[in-house]
Amino acid sequence: MLRAVVVVNLFVLAFAVLQAAPGDFASEFLAFAAFTEPALMVSLMILCAARRPLHAMGYVASWVAVLLFEVALAWLFFHIGRGLIPGADRMTFAQVGFLTLFVSACTLAYFDLRSRALHPAIAEARIQALQARIRPHFLYNSINAVLGLIRSEPRRAERALEDMADLFRVLMADNRTLTPLGEEIALARQYLAIESIRLGDRLRVAWRTEGVPDDTLVPPLVLQPLIENAVYHGIEPAEAGGEIAVEAARSGDSLVLTLTNPFAGTGKADGNKMAIANIRERLQLHFDAEADMKSEVKDGVYRVTIRVPYLRSRP
Amino acid sequence: MTLAQSEVPRILIADDEGPARQRLRDLLDEIRESFPMAIVDEARTGREALDVVNREKVDVVLLDIRMPEMDGMETARHLAGMAQPPAIIFTTAFDSYAIKAFEVNAIDYLLKPIRRERLLTALGKTRAAPPVSREALAAAANMPRRHLSVHERGKIHLVPLADILYLRAELKYVTVRTAEREYLVEESLTKLEEEFAEAFVRIHRNCLVARAAIAGFEKNAEESESGWAVVIRATHEKLPVSRRQQAVVKQFR
Numbered sequence: 397m398l399r400a401v402v403v404v405n406l407f408v409l410a411f412a413v414l415q416a417a418p419g420d421f422a423s424e425f426l427a428f429a430a431f432t433e434p435a436l437m438v439s440l441m442i443l444c445a446a447r448r449p450l451h452a453m454g455y456v457a458s459w460v461a462v463l464l465f466e467v468a469l470a471w472l473f474f475h476i477g478r479g480l481i482p483g484a485d486r487m488t489f490a491q492v493g494f495l496t497l498f499v500s501a502c503t504l505a506y507f508d509l510r511s512r513a514l515h516p517a518i519a520e521a522r523i524q525a526l527q528a529r530i531r532p533h534f535l536y537n538s539i540n541a542v543l544g545l546i547r548s549e550p551r552r553a554e555r556a557l558e559d560m561a562d563l564f565r566v567l568m569a570d571n572r573t574l575t576p577l578g579e580e581i582a583l584a585r586q587y588l589a590i591e592s593i594r595l596g597d598r599l600r601v602a603w604r605t606e607g608v609p610d611d612t613l614v615p616p617l618v619l620q621p622l623i624e625n626a627v628y629h630g631i632e633p634a635e636a637g638g639e640i641a642v643e644a645a646r647s648g649d650s651l652v653l654t655l656t657n658p659f660a661g662t663g664k665a666d667g668n669k670m671a672i673a674n675i676r677e678r679l680q681l682h683f684d685a686e687a688d689m690k691s692e693v694k695d696g697v698y699r700v701t702i703r704v705p706y707l708r709s710r711p
Numbered sequence: 712m713t714l715a716q717s718e719v720p721r722i723l724i725a726d727d728e729g730p731a732r733q734r735l736r737d738l739l740d741e742i743r744e745s746f747p748m749a750i751v752d753e754a755r756t757g758r759e760a761l762d763v764v765n766r767e768k769v770d771v772v773l774l775d776i777r778m779p780e781m782d783g784m785e786t787a788r789h790l791a792g793m794a795q796p797p798a799i800i801f802t803t804a805f806d807s808y809a810i811k812a813f814e815v816n817a818i819d820y821l822l823k824p825i826r827r828e829r830l831l832t833a834l835g836k837t838r839a840a841p842p843v844s845r846e847a848l849a850a851a852a853n854m855p856r857r858h859l860s861v862h863e864r865g866k867i868h869l870v871p872l873a874d875i876l877y878l879r880a881e882l883k884y885v886t887v888r889t890a891e892r893e894y895l896v897e898e899s900l901t902k903l904e905e906e907f908a909e910a911f912v913r914i915h916r917n918c919l920v921a922r923a924a925i926a927g928f929e930k931n932a933e934e935s936e937s938g939w940a941v942v943i944r945a946t947h948e949k950l951p952v953s954r955r956q957q958a959v960v961k962q963f964r
Binding site for chain 2: 540
């Protein structure tokens with residue numbers, strides 16, 4: 397807001413300098429400002445109030461809306477101001493309208509550029525905020541399962557706690573840079589080891605990842621949340637359990653990760669949306685349009701496919 | 712079994728996860744001193760729990776909410792229809808929806824991992840408190856049941872929703888019609904309509920028909936004020952459509 401005031405006033409000053417006879421530019425500036433300042437204040441207030449609908453309009457539409465609004469406001473103030481401010485009638489509405497349009501467009505462009513310049517920082521903050529969050533359901537159920545093991549199978553209980561510690565170490569680490577696929581798989585296996593305590597032989601996993609080297613780079617925590625989804629929506633609701641299949645394959649310049657699990661419900665997997673949206677957004681922040689993610693339910697099988705650029709970590 | 716043992720509360724553990732059942736067993740063993748009880752059996756699904764209840768006398772069910780095939784909510788609703796229902800103590804690790812619903816409807820539950828003291832308190836309460844009402848359970852449920860339960864001679868008989876052709880209200884009961892036979896259930900047709908809005912459609916003040924059971928429509932039907940009747944698949948019965956519900960005919964044709 398303050399920036400907008402400063403920017404517009406700089407323009408006013410510049411016009412005053414251009415218009416005024418030598419030595420007279422201070423009064424010219426004041427005349428200009430008397431005309432511009434109320435219009436500026438009113439327009440800022442209205443735009444501020446309308447920021448939500450404007451935001452919802454999308455990029456181009458909001459630009460057009462703001463510019464039209466400014467011209468309309470200028471027309472209004474032009475007619476009010478003509479009678480009140482001496483010397484204001486020196487300009488025609490066409491001139492005022494054009495200047496308004498010009499100044500508004502410049503101001504908008506300035507803010508646009510500025511937000512773009514700040515974008516990487518915003519993106520990074522968003523990656524951090526989007527870091528996969530583990531389901532509380534998993535945490536409490538796992539603790540409960542370990543408590544159930546402590547007396548009868550203390551060794552297994554120990555292993556489970558060690559796996560949990562490793563898993564949470566990764567979840568709470570700084571996960572902004574790409575990570576080797578091998579590490580993602582190891583993490584997913586630890587997660588599955590914890591889940592299999594609760595689910596026993598209901599949880600079966602088929603890994604088909606041999607075709608891709610372990611040092612292929614993927615966004616961190618891209619696999620584990622998907623497998624967690626598969627367990628929650630595919631395995632737990634089935635009395636006999638089922639198989640989760642994880643596949644990694646290279647396809648040209650892309651790495652394709654595919655995960656399938658049985659899914660008895662209808663096409664809408666409600667609880668899924670959060671995790672899927674989270675991963676989709678992280679993929680976009682890492683790779684922009686070069687990555688994509690699809691999910692579908694077909695014949696009782698839920699399939700999610702992720703395509704990312706094929707990258708290897710440099711030794 | 713001695714006489715004294717037969718009089719202690721009989722507990723059923725229902726949870727699909729082995730370690731969770733083991734944990735409850737450990738805890739119950741520990742509090743046996745201060746709360747004498749017998750563990751009747753363990754169940755891995757809601758359906759198994761109902762089987763146990765049909766087979767043996769059960770006073771208290773420790774009932775996990777999230778179980779495969781039939782979840783704890785539905786199981787509890789079938790149990791609550793019994794003439795002498797067992798007390799139900801829900802257990803859950805994390806289910807924000809269920810917990811909120813339990814709080815609103817004053818239904819007792821235990822959070823996993825369960826503490827010994829909390830379990831003891833909950834068990835203690837079951838001796839005095841009346842069992843949870845069907846209405847409270849229905850209000851707390853967020854999903855339609857997958858079965859209706861018929862209670863005959865103290866046994867729970869489940870009628871899968873998919874088998875039901877139509878539901879017809881008569882005086883105090885609702886007749887449940889399947890291809891094979893009819894059952895009587897003590898439910899309100901209006902509540903059933905709300906719960907199963909997706910699968911059933913109202914064709915008359917006293918009748919809900921399964922959408923999947925509609926074979927066709929017949930015009931100029933006798934005893935039908937609108938002139939239309941629904942023809943039911945499998946039984947070929949013709950059910951009158953009231954003038955008020957006539958729009959149904961258009962919707963399906």
